[in-house]
Amino acid sequence: MITAERLTKRYGDKTAVDAIDFTVRPGAVTGFLGPNGAGKSTTMRMVMGLDHPSGGRVTVNGRAYRDLPAPLHEVGALLEAKAIHGGRTAYNHLLWLAKTNGIPRRRVDEVIGMVGLDAVARKRSGGFSLGMGQRLGIAAALLGDPGVLLFDEPVNGLDPEGIRWIRNLIRSLAAEGRTVFVSSHLMSEMALTADHLLVIGRGAILADTDMSDFIARNSAAHVRVRSPQGGVLAEALRERGWAIRRDDDGALLVDGATSEQVGDVAGSRGLYLHELSVVNASLEEAFMRLTADSVEYHARTDQPVPAGV
Amino acid sequence: MTTPTTLSPPAAAPAPRADVGRPRLTFGRLLDAEWTKIRTVRSTVWTLASLFVLSVGLTALICWGVAGELADDTAGEPVGAFVTWGLMFGQIAALVLGILVASAEYSSGMIRTTLAAAPRRWPVLAAKTTVLTAVLLVLGAITSTVAILAGNFFLDREGIGFSLTDPDVLRTMVGGGLYLAVLGVFGLALGLLMRHTAGAVTVGIALIFIVGNLVGLIPGATGEWLTKLMPGNAGTTLATVESFNPDLLGPWTGFGVFAGETALLLLVAGWLFSRRDA
Incomplete structure (x- = not known):
């Protein structure tokens, strides 16, 4: 469970995230949809305690991230493909990470198997393809068997096979009862993976709705x-x-x-x-309308919009 | 590469669980993790190898070259300055290693992984500092000891060698480790402040090895004191049996000044580290 209350991030006089409220619930995939620069990554970094909010707060399982006794056991995150030192082997990367939170060594082998990196686990990650790097990032996220998972643009740059794999993975993690929070700038991707949809544009939440409602309202x-x-x-x-x-x-x-x-x-x-x-109206169009300049958006009252705006 | 499309079921139910009986972040675990990090990249091996090879090799080379002249006392140079001569060059590797411990996390983006695993930043910095200090303390002491043995071998042949039980020689053997450890921490602080390897290496080398010599050009007592107090100058006397520059602070006083300056820089870096976005 992730809860944000009036969460705000300002850089100078530019407001990247503007007093947003939202809740990400367990047992479902919550899609975090918005164009590039809408504030998705900034929000996720604030959830992880990496960026300090300028205002408001965000908690994971009721606690600020920094107050979690062993964060990797509660939260796993794939924030960006490249959060790995290229000179270290995949195995050693996971090993040091496991040691911080007292995760046993056998779990390292286990997650390597889960993401299918067995063959290259002892190779330096600098030579990994984007897809392999992404798998390593996912292995790191799964290391502590966490109940809350964050994926920031997980399918970016992947081949179709990799995309399908990640989709299935995300769905199965939610089916196991975990809280899964996935960001994307692609409506079509969200339509396939998310149960719930948070649309963000210019740092504000534009829609907080069930995916099925959104589709019903917008695909008419x-x-x-x-x-x-x-x-x-x-x-x-x-x-x-x-x-x-x-x-x-x-x-x-x-x-x-x-x-x-x-x-x-x-x-x-x-x-x-x-x-x-x-x-047939496309969901992509509905999303474009939602996230287009907010002034333009409010002026066009003839367009179907989802509930909760 | 095999590509399973489903996961094996998790070992435990992912429902909210109590904290009781579950692992917690401890400083010991952070130390273990930082130790794992530092020993699993090749840059560590390379910097430590060049530290040793440069220090010992260049010391042996210069002592081999100048032993004859020193014995004739035509050069008028302090003999004790030559037995750790190579450390002047080797020390750059210690500085670079320290810088990399911090800056490599930023250049690779790994800092986010580190802080996701251990969100409180002061303990992370403390663990990094401890591991780096321990590594350089041990390797630095070994390096300066071997350098002294190697250099002294050539001086001995000309009859001007030191007794290995000479207090200044013993102090230098240990002092080499202390100096290089603090120098590494200086680099760590610099790397954390600048978050950029090339920038931090440039500033570090300029500050320690170039500016330290240039401030002597300032006339009068100002130049004299600045020379004494510059971090590299202050610290280095502990790591030499006898200094080329007799005006520098005494070994332990100088080292105290250097350690103090480094501690200050580390505190500033840590304060910024704890406040900045990763």
């Missing part, structure tokens, strides 16, 4: 229809109680209707149609 399809008699058609559609928006090229976007219904309305009035199609 609409019908796109283009007619030379657009004005008449729009009037006819409005009479049926459907919300109409105009696209840039003059086409009508109809929410809440099927293409059959729209076509029937046009037919019954004898109107010509030049185009009739169903458009």
Whole structure:
């Protein structure tokens, strides 16, 4: 369980994280979604006690990170691929780390096996590929068998096989009852792994919602229809109680209707149609809308937005 | 490389657990971890090897070269300054090792792993300092002892060798270890302050080995005292049987000054370390 209360980080007069509140619960994957520079990494570093908050507080299992009696037994983190001295072997990296928290040596071998680095464990990590480095970072995170895990952009730069592996790993860790907090700037990635979604933009929480709610609200399809008699058609559609928006090229976007219904309305009035199609809104677009400049975001009230904004 | 797609189940249930009976962070564990760190990178081996080889080799070389002249007393040089002559060069390795202990954590980004495992920063710094001090104390004492033995071998052949039970010789054998240990800690503090290897090495070498000689050019008592008090000058007399510069502070007084300066720098570095974001 991670709890942030009015958590704030300022660098000079720039506010990177602006008094955010959130809770990351056990037994689920909480996605931390936001564009680059939104404050995701800064927030995660504050959770880990690496960066000092300018205001507010954040606790892990009810305690500030620095007050944890043996942090690796409670929290595991993959903060960035490169938090490893390249001159040291993977085994020795995990060994010194294990020693800080009194973790037995056999656990080092165990986690090396879990992430599939057995063959290269005695090689210096400087020669590791990005994917191998990521696996080593994950081995380090799992070392203390912690109940809380943080992954900062875990799939960045990985090949498809590595991405699938990490996804499965993250899902299985949450299924075991652990608290899993994963950041990403990719909506599509979050849609596949997260149960809960925290959207952050410009240091503020823009959405705190269940992934399924977010999908239901934002993946609703609409019908796109283009007619030379657009004005008449729009009037006819409005009479049926459907919300109409105009696209840039003059086409009508109809929410809440099927293409059959729209076509029937046009037919019954004898109107010509030049185009009739169903458009599936993408989650990526919904996310882009959310995290676009907040002024622009508030101005566009016609867009579906998730609860909790 | 094998790539399992699922994990073996964890050894224990991940539900919230009581702290009772579970490992805690202790200073002993931090020492063990820092010892593991320092012995598992090749840079340690290389710096310590060059410390030994430069110190002993150059001492032997100069003593072999000048023993004859010294015996004829035509040079008018202090004989005791030659038996640890190579340490002037070897000591750079001790400084660099100290710097690397701190700066390598920053250049690699590993400092975040370190502080995630041990979030309280003063104990981390204390563990690093202790391990570094112990390593350099032992290796420094061995190095200066072997250097003295090697240099003295050539001086002995010309009949101007020292008795190995001479108090100043014994003091230098131990003093070499003490001086190099404190010099390493000086480097550690510098590396932690600057968080950048090349920068810290440049500043360290300039401060200890160049500025220390240049301040003597300042005329009058100011220059004289600055020369006495510069960290390298103050500390080095403990690690020589007899100094080239008779105006420097006595061995133990000088070492006290050097240790004090280093402690101050370490405190400043530690204070910043505890406040800065990692």
